[in-house]
Amino acid sequence: MKRWKKLCATLALMLLSACASHSNITDYANEKPTLDLQHYFNGTLDAWGMFQDRSGKVVKRFTVVMRCKWEGDVGTLDEDFTYSDGSKQKRIWTLRKVAANRYIGTAPDVVGEAIGITAGNTLHWNYVLSLPVDGKVYEVNFDDWMYQMDDRVMLNRAAMSKFGFALGQVTLSFTKRP
Template identity: 60%
Template sequence: MQRRLLLAAGITSAAALAGCAGPQVGQYASEKPLLDLRTYFNGTLDAYGVFTDRSGAVVKRFTVVMVCTWNGDDGVLDETFSYSDGTTGKRVWRMKHMGNGQFSGRADDVVGEARGEQKGNAFRWGYTLLLPVDGKTYEVQFDDWMYLMDSRVMLNKAEMSKFGVRLGEVTLSFVRRAP
């Protein structure tokens, strides 16, 4: 019994340390092109994405049209989703630039406040989303990374988890429409 407890404690400690060992947004500070969320997410963008389960299988494909506006440090990102199964969805982010590359955000299906930081070409965003599945709603955590590729394209990779267990991943590309 004691051996099992020690083994469980060891596995838990290793998992906790592995979580701390991941990339930090600061390590991208010198990467170019330089990302400014208020500039990139301003105007209309199209996004194309997939949700993969923990085995890597594509579960759902989707497209998004985003209409984004900023008034100083306050932004609205109005997202309209179209899924491969014919369903649609909507999320409106109300964002705030808090200075020094720090952002906060709220949306109706987000629990509390999202927090993010941009450095260099990267933005890391963490939040808890209310995810409807088969008539039930689950609170799942998102560790959301965005990387600016050029003035029009940004790649986004988000890991979804619950109780620290990886459920799947969302991968998408944003493309700014030409003015």
């Protein structure tokens, strides 16, 4: 019985920590430079990233070349990924500005819509991504935070989870070409 109580307590703590928000987008409202998605994601950007499993081990590294353009309130982010194992992947995002500081994003491997909110230098995205792994496709939740550091650099950290359980982290550094 004692063992069962310990297991239940451990599971409850894991669920609570998975549900707890790391921060609120309004925490960044006064941070500079103010992120303007239509300005920052316009032109060509280069990114370097890695995926860490839940133990912190880096299991995949990658680079991305992004070609971005906007027509009014609709943007296209054409991403070409090259992974450390030599494999390649393409993702084309369509972003729509739907209100002040609010965006909706779609891509072929995004289930439904990505919902994004900006405040200060920060963008917070939530979405579900279909990820192919070893011949199977898994739908994984992304809690994605992007922080503009200056006119050229943005840092990105996304927590991945499934059924409320942490799977790992994706970390990216974007640099906008002059």
